[in-house]
Amino acid sequence: MGxxxxxxxxxxxxxxxxxxxxFREDGLAGVGVxxxxxxxxxxxxxxxxxxxxRDDLMAEALSVALGRLKRQMDAAASGGPPLTYSTVVDDxxxxxxxDKPGVGCPISALAGEIARSDKRTRSLATEGIRSxxxxxxxxxxxxxxxxxxxxxxxxxxxxxxxxxxxxxARVVSDEELSREILKTVDGLLKDMVADR
Amino acid sequence: MGxxxxxxxxxxxxxxxxxxxxFREDGLAGVGVxxxxxxxxxxxxxxxxxxxxRDDLMAEALSVALGRLKRQMDAAASGGPPLTYSTVVDDxxxxxxxDKPGVGCPISALAGEIARSDKRTRSLATEGIRSxxxxxxxxxxxxxxxxxxxxxxxxxxxxxxxxxxxxxARVVSDEELSREILKTVDGLLKDMVADR
DNA sequence: ATTATCTATAGATCTATAGATAATGC
DNA sequence: ATTATCTATAGATCTATAGATAATGC
Numbered sequence: 500m501g502x503x504x505x506x507x508x509x510x511x512x513x514x515x516x517x518x519x520x521x522f523r524e525d526g527l528a529g530v531g532v533x534x535x536x537x538x539x540x541x542x543x544x545x546x547x548x549x550x551x552x553r554d555d556l557m558a559e560a561l562s563v564a565l566g567r568l569k570r571q572m573d574a575a576a577s578g579g580p581p582l583t584y585s586t587v588v589d590d591x592x593x594x595x596x597x598d599k600p601g602v603g604c605p606i607s608a609l610a611g612e613i614a615r616s617d618k619r620t621r622s623l624a625t626e627g628i629r630s631x632x633x634x635x636x637x638x639x640x641x642x643x644x645x646x647x648x649x650x651x652x653x654x655x656x657x658x659x660x661x662x663x664x665x666x667x668a669r670v671v672s673d674e675e676l677s678r679e680i681l682k683t684v685d686g687l688l689k690d691m692v693a694d695r
Numbered sequence: 696m697g698x699x700x701x702x703x704x705x706x707x708x709x710x711x712x713x714x715x716x717x718f719r720e721d722g723l724a725g726v727g728v729x730x731x732x733x734x735x736x737x738x739x740x741x742x743x744x745x746x747x748x749r750d751d752l753m754a755e756a757l758s759v760a761l762g763r764l765k766r767q768m769d770a771a772a773s774g775g776p777p778l779t780y781s782t783v784v785d786d787x788x789x790x791x792x793x794d795k796p797g798v799g800c801p802i803s804a805l806a807g808e809i810a811r812s813d814k815r816t817r818s819l820a821t822e823g824i825r826s827x828x829x830x831x832x833x834x835x836x837x838x839x840x841x842x843x844x845x846x847x848x849x850x851x852x853x854x855x856x857x858x859x860x861x862x863x864a865r866v867v868s869d870e871e872l873s874r875e876i877l878k879t880v881d882g883l884l885k886d887m888v889a890d891r
Numbered sequence: 892a893t894t895a896t897c898t899a900t901a902g903a904t905c906t907a908t909a910g911a912t913a914a915t916g917c
Numbered sequence: 918a919t920t921a922t923c924t925a926t927a928g929a930t931c932t933a934t935a936g937a938t939a940a941t942g943c
Contacts (some may be wrong), residue, residue: 502895503941510895516880526811528724531931545896547933574746600810606866611807612863614796615722625805628863629872655854655879663859664851667824670802672817676825698921699915708919727905742923743907897938904931912923 519560523608524601564605565627715756719804720797759803819836
């Protein structure tokens with residue numbers, strides 16, 4: 500007990516990371532403070548020296564989960580693996596993403612609950628969505644030169660379809676239909692941005 | 696107290712209707728048994744003579760909410776207001792639907808939570824989704840004669856985009872962006888099925 | 892001296908059950 | 918006699934707090 504400040508900062512990050520994963524897996528209402536602390540190797544009592552409330556943990560956990568696409572984009576810009584419309588869409592609609600919500604997009608995992616959350620949570624998610632739309636718009640513009648307005652519209656349809664398709668694929672208990680949804684949306688979205 | 700069997704059946708239906716609305720508004724985890732009973736003008740104690748468990752109420756409440764599109768379709772077939780691809784899409788992407796989840800599509804309201812629910816709940820939702828896709832496929836086929844396979848693919852993209860767009864529009868706290876999402880997806884989906 | 896974490900618990904809330912009450916229906 | 922509903926409550930769970938303990942850091 501009573502470790503250093505440096506260790507506290509690490510502990511704080513660890514709690515947020517675990518919460519971020521667990522919220523995406525089990526929903527904002529599905530994980531308790533005690534459970535998150537236990538998974539971090541700690542006990543409930545210490546929690547409130549890190550966060551004023553459970554809501555604060557939710558906000559922080561959501562923050563670190565959002566903007567993953569933006570970070571990948573920035574990474575690609577500075578020499579990381581290249582990001583294209585195709586790779587983003589393939590990734591989002593992969594069975595891997597469907598089956599691992601804990602490390603996936605927080606919007607497809609939590610949209611329904613976020614819509615019912617307080618203003619701060621919704622504002623965070625709003626900026627995340629705005630950013631994702633901008634990134635996708637950029638990826639489309641890279642393919643279709645000149646038509647900027649159409650690019651943004653297509654980006655909005657793309658993101659809506661991605662989120663909806665993954666949510667449907669996660670609900671559907673018939674594996675064949677679930678795969679059909681992912682495959683079909685993947686194909687049609689790529690057709691849409693293909694030169695024509 | 697101690698009313699007739701006929702009245703019990705009515706009471707049962709009323710409980711389910713209220714639960715169906717409240718679950719869509721506040722989430723599967725957001726409403727308690729006591730609250731639903733109170734809204735029905737009853738007390739908690741009587742609940743378990745109607746349902747074996749809260750889960751049973753969830754399943755029944757989801758059942759009555761699902762298949763609304765199918766019922767509208769059947770109604771249209773027997774002389775009701777005509778149902779077209781345009782009307783369905785316009786309706787789904789309306790601000791009215793966005794702002795009244797309690798009387799809207801249970802998939803866009805609850806997909807995230809249903810994906811984390813038990814097998815029975817997911818099976819119910821799966822059949823609801825299958826039915827919605829079939830109805831939309833039919834509406835597209837009515838416009839584009841002959842190309843059946845393309846119709847089903849477009850129906851799957853349509854339903855994914857509808858669900859995703861409404862969820863995003865509900866999350867987004869910036870009214871302008873929220874409306875942009877609804878309008879944009881509405882326009883592009885109708886373009887997609889327009890003769891070309 | 893300060894503080895990061897622990898144990899213990901208060902207080903709220905929620906599902907489900909037990910037993911009482913007042914109607915229905917044979 | 919049966920049963921639909923009521924009041925009351927047991928038992929579980931969850932957030933948040935109080936006070937103790939054992940480290941850090943001046």
